[in-house]
Amino acid sequence: xxxxxxxxxxxxxxxxxxxxxxxxxxxxxxxxxxxxxxxxxxxxxxxxxxxxxxxxxxxxxxxxxxxxxxxxxxxxxxxxxxxxxxxxxxxxxxxxxxxxxxxxxxxxxxxxxxxxxxxxxxxxxxxxxxxxxxxxxxxxxxxxxxxxxxxxxxxxxxxxxxxx
Amino acid sequence: xxxxxxxxxxxxxxxxxxxxxxxxxxxxxxxxxxxxxxxxxxxxxxxxxxxxxxxxxxxxxxxxxxxxxxxxxxxxxxxxxxxxxxxxxxxxxxxxxxxxxxxxxxxxxxxxxxxxxxxxxxxxxxxxxxxxxxxxxxxxxxxxxxxxxxxxxxxxxxxxxxxxxxxxxxxxxxxxxxxxxxxxxxxxxxxxxxxxxxxxxxxxxxxxxxxxxxxxxxxxxxxxxxxxxxxxxxxxxxxxxxxxxxxxxxxxxxxxxxxxxxxxxxxxxxxxxxxxxxxxxxxxxxxxxxxxxxx
Numbered sequence: 473x474x475x476x477x478x479x480x481x482x483x484x485x486x487x488x489x490x491x492x493x494x495x496x497x498x499x500x501x502x503x504x505x506x507x508x509x510x511x512x513x514x515x516x517x518x519x520x521x522x523x524x525x526x527x528x529x530x531x532x533x534x535x536x537x538x539x540x541x542x543x544x545x546x547x548x549x550x551x552x553x554x555x556x557x558x559x560x561x562x563x564x565x566x567x568x569x570x571x572x573x574x575x576x577x578x579x580x581x582x583x584x585x586x587x588x589x590x591x592x593x594x595x596x597x598x599x600x601x602x603x604x605x606x607x608x609x610x611x612x613x614x615x616x617x618x619x620x621x622x623x624x625x626x627x628x629x630x631x632x633x634x635x636x
Numbered sequence: 637x638x639x640x641x642x643x644x645x646x647x648x649x650x651x652x653x654x655x656x657x658x659x660x661x662x663x664x665x666x667x668x669x670x671x672x673x674x675x676x677x678x679x680x681x682x683x684x685x686x687x688x689x690x691x692x693x694x695x696x697x698x699x700x701x702x703x704x705x706x707x708x709x710x711x712x713x714x715x716x717x718x719x720x721x722x723x724x725x726x727x728x729x730x731x732x733x734x735x736x737x738x739x740x741x742x743x744x745x746x747x748x749x750x751x752x753x754x755x756x757x758x759x760x761x762x763x764x765x766x767x768x769x770x771x772x773x774x775x776x777x778x779x780x781x782x783x784x785x786x787x788x789x790x791x792x793x794x795x796x797x798x799x800x801x802x803x804x805x806x807x808x809x810x811x812x813x814x815x816x817x818x819x820x821x822x823x824x825x826x827x828x829x830x831x832x833x834x835x836x837x838x839x840x841x842x843x844x845x846x847x848x849x850x851x852x853x854x855x856x857x858x859x860x861x862x863x864x865x866x867x868x869x870x871x872x873x874x875x876x877x878x879x880x881x882x883x884x885x886x887x888x889x890x891x892x893x894x895x896x897x898x899x900x901x902x903x904x905x906x907x908x909x910x911x912x913x914x915x916x917x918x919x920x921x922x923x924x925x926x927x928x929x930x931x
Contacts, residue, residue, distance in 0.1 A: 474641065474642065476644065493641070493642055493643060493687070494639045494640070494641055494642060494677075496638075496639075515678065516637075516675060516678070517671060517738075518832055520739070523741060529744045529745075530741050530744060531741060531744055532741050532742065535670060535671055535742075536674075536745070537674070539646075582740070582741060585744075601740060603739050603831040603832075604738070604739030604740050604741035604742060
């Protein structure tokens, strides 16, 4: 059983552990680090519930080995909140962008990547951007509205924001 | 789901990766984007005992025009094709193709080389590369035992479902697409049940013209046979014509006739053959429109 020590910078903190080579990133995040905001939905690279940012890029953490993230930056849903909720989190709350909430962490991390690349997306671009994330409750409409809310808020001058 | 145990290797150069592949033998697999391999490992359909991760080889990540070819490095991410200005402007068929592969999250890691090297006839780049008559560059160990670098015409690359001409000790490094002369256009159309699904069927078409006359036609079909299929009769029928609506209809019929779809949960073989006809016609029409300067 091959093991190696990996150090992954999760939400700004370097976390080291001895892991099996085959350990998936999502299991490192949830089981090893106890950050259970990142969810496991389908486990087959379809649903996007496990989405995290790897060096700023949204990826499905069930389809990356933790050892591939060695020395790199990972941001999970827990890393978004500063002194106040991130505008995306606030948007999902204000606009009822969730019902059961299972897809929400992945949905928000995909949206984060989308807004980082494209701060003012059209509705179509939002729907395209979250097309790798499945929601079985909302029908997506309120998720799109929540992302539009966040995009608008993120473009306001910094002093008007609740903080990030 | 947990993959079987393996030893992880992350070479820092292509030569080191090739040496490792030679040394570790049949039980080693190359890990590129991993979005076909890792799901297969989780299902235990693949159980390599060694993984050689080539994600660190940034010299395999490029899109450039060079000596008459568009050259795409094997580790170029699908998402890079989607946002490349060169691709959007001069090779929109590759944007058509990359943006219907799986979903945006998958495309952030999935590689163009992997999409081809996997040898899955349901993947989208193979048919596109058939239509464009691409050449596949692979590298193996040099020296007395032969090998080294070789270039494989796309028509010789795919051997069967998940089987290619790539040898165990070779790595796919680059895809080379001849830059067409003069007036040309190409397009890919895919029908899928939902985002992320494989194609019910897909059709790639590439056309070259001298004035109003078609001088060269390439048609590749996705997921309607054991390998991507070149619709040769349909191509031949177009050369010398103006690619009128009637010519397109005739070619689309010929493409449907040469397809070998198998009925499954995505539809009956009859349905898929009808889809091939429609998609081939649409891809040819878009290719023609693009050749004439439209989008």
